[in-house]
Amino acid sequence: METWQHLLGDSITTLEQLRHRLGCDDTALGQVIANFPLRINPYFANLIQSPGDPIWRQVVPDLAELHDDVCPADPLGEEQLSPVPNLVHKYPDRVLFLVSGSCAAYCRFCTRKRMVGSRDMCIGTANLRAGYAYLRDHPEVREVLLSGGDPLLLADEVIGEILSSLRAIPSIEVIRIGTRVPSVLPMRVTARLTDILRQHHPLYINTHFNHPMEITEEAARACAMLADAGIPLGCQTVLLRGVNDDAGTIAQLMTMLLRIRVKPYYLFQADLTRGTNHFRTHSSVGIAIMKRLYGHISGMAIPTLALDAPGGKGKIPLTPSYIVQSGDELRFTNFRGEPCTYPEAGEAV
Numbered sequence: 001m002e003t004w005q006h007l008l009g010d011s012i013t014t015l016e017q018l019r020h021r022l023g024c025d026d027t028a029l030g031q032v033i034a035n036f037p038l039r040i041n042p043y044f045a046n047l048i049q050s051p052g053d054p055i056w057r058q059v060v061p062d063l064a065e066l067h068d069d070v071c072p073a074d075p076l077g078e079e080q081l082s083p084v085p086n087l088v089h090k091y092p093d094r095v096l097f098l099v100s101g102s103c104a105a106y107c108r109f110c111t112r113k114r115m116v117g118s119r120d121m122c123i124g125t126a127n128l129r130a131g132y133a134y135l136r137d138h139p140e141v142r143e144v145l146l147s148g149g150d151p152l153l154l155a156d157e158v159i160g161e162i163l164s165s166l167r168a169i170p171s172i173e174v175i176r177i178g179t180r181v182p183s184v185l186p187m188r189v190t191a192r193l194t195d196i197l198r199q200h201h202p203l204y205i206n207t208h209f210n211h212p213m214e215i216t217e218e219a220a221r222a223c224a225m226l227a228d229a230g231i232p233l234g235c236q237t238v239l240l241r242g243v244n245d246d247a248g249t250i251a252q253l254m255t256m257l258l259r260i261r262v263k264p265y266y267l268f269q270a271d272l273t274r275g276t277n278h279f280r281t282h283s284s285v286g287i288a289i290m291k292r293l294y295g296h297i298s299g300m301a302i303p304t305l306a307l308d309a310p311g312g313k314g315k316i317p318l319t320p321s322y323i324v325q326s327g328d329e330l331r332f333t334n335f336r337g338e339p340c341t342y343p344e345a346g347e348a349v
Contacts, residue, residue, distance in 0.1 A: 004188040008104060008153075012040040021045065022060065032061040036275055037117035039106045044184045047213055054211040054243045059105050064278040073114055075272040077312030084130040086123055090312055093142050097131050099123060099162055100148030104185035109240055109279045111271045111308075116149050123148070132165050139171035147178040156192055163200040175200060178236070180208040182262075186222035194229040206234045206265060211244050212252045220260040227261040234265035237303065239286050240279045241270075247292035254293070254301040264303040269318065272310050283307070283318060291320045295335025 002010075012018055015030040018038065022045065040059045047055045074080075078088045078096070088096040101121035106113070115121040135141055144166055151159065166172050177197075181188045197203060205226060209215060227233055235257050237244070244250055254264045267290075270280045286305045293302050305318045325331040330342040 004185055004190075007041050007043055007185065007187065010042050011105075012045060013038050018060070022048070022056075023051070024060065026063070028063055029061045032063060032065050036061070036065055036108070036113050037106055039103065039117060041104055041185055043187065043218070044105050047216070049213070052242075053213075055213055057243050058107055058109070058210060058240070060108070062108060062278065065108065065275040068275050068277040071272045071274040071277055072310070073274055075274075075310055076111065076308055077310070078112075081312045084127075084134045086127050087131045087134055089134075089138075089141070090314060093140060094145065095135070095141050095143075096145050096147055098148050099128065099146050100151050100154050102153055103148070103150040104153055104181055104188065107180070109238060109270060109273070109276045111273050112149075113273060113275055121149065128162065128165070132169065135166070135169050135172065142171060143174040143176065144172055145176040145178060150179050150181060151177050152179040152181040152188055152193070156190075156196055159193070160196045160199075163196070163203075167200055174202050174204065176204045176206060178206050178208075182207045182219055182222040182226070182233075183209045183214045186216070186218040189222035189225050191225070194225050194231075197226070197231060198229040201230060204232050204234070206236050207262060208236050208238075209253060209257060209262070210237055210240060211249065212256055215253075215256045215260060223260045223262055233262040235262045235303070236266045236268060237264070238268045238270055238279075239281055239289075239305075241281050243279075245281050245285055245289075247289045250289050251293055251297050251301075254303065255297055258298065258301050264301055266315075267303040267305045269305070269307040271308055287318055287320050290318075291335075294320070 012021055015027070015033055018024045018029065038061060044055065044059065081088050081090050083089055086098040090096070101123050102117050106117050110116055135144070146162065163175065166175055223233055237253065239245055244253065250267065257264050267286060269283060269286055270276060290305050306315045307318055308315050322332045322334070323330065324333065328344055330344060332340050334340055
């Protein structure tokens with residue numbers, strides 16, 4: 001049986017491999033790859049059923065990536081919010097700590113596609129130490145989100161060292177890991193890895209599934225191993241044109257996630273990232289999808305539709321409006337569009 005390291009080493013990373021293994025004959029794609037790195041590991045490549053399908057669109061380069069100059073290089077203003085390299089302090093009590101520069105597959109819609117997989121995101125011991133020092137000097141930070149790249153692509157020993165270093169800082173109460181490994185390379189989740197992770201509770205993992213085709217037996221097994229280690233799992237899905245921008249697909253995905261013990265967390269409006277504009281939908285699309293979910297699938301399966309505001313302004317929920325009028329009584333409609341009233345109490349704030 002091939003190890004996850006062997007699978008990763010056998011990834012498609014060049015135009016020639018893309019032509020040979022997936023039949024992409026457009027030589028102009030070489031320019032896309034030169035600007036935005038390519039990696040499709042064999043496991044995820046095998047999920048592709050036909051050119052242009054939802055898996056293909058997420059990882060196979062597209063010439064549209066070169067004709068998108070309407071978006072900023074750093075859409076979320078992370079660099080201006082970094083007091084030390086690779087640590088983003090946007091919210092008062094929590095930080096984003098970038099600890100890995102690579103992923104098991106390079107998503108074509110990635111917020112950090114300008115950096116991930118390139119020399120611009122080389123993270124070493126000095127960067128990590130600077131981050132730890134900042135956290136020790138800022139005890140108001142109680143929560144750390146590890147991201148990158150993908151933290152779970154690091155060696156087991158390195159993951160253990162990072163978690164132990166964070167746990168040695170008294171003010172750090174909660175650690176979260178953002179990873180797409182359960183979806184794109186689920187065999188990376190091993191017994192040894194879960195043994196390391198379970199030593200650092202409270203620890204949470206937010207993973208990333210975008211389409212029901214990604215929920216395979218291997219993915220379900222990986223999520224079960226993490227859940228059995230006592231790790232609560234959430235999912236941050238991105239709304240992507242041509243991949244999942246319809247209510248039926250999102251409803252199926254969210255209910256399937258519950259079956260593999262992953263709680264839908266966010267459905268994100270796609271970020272304003274250079275090279276990804278062809279994935280963006282009008283904001284009304286996501287709001288309409290949410291209206292189709294409420295009351296029709298379990299509340300446990302309903303994510304929060306959110307937009308990460310440009311320039312580092314933070315996450316904003318995009319909630320469908322059901323309120324018709326407020327006053328002495330609240331007038332609203334339910335998920336069927338039926339009018340409802342609720343008598344108010346006390347004074348409005």
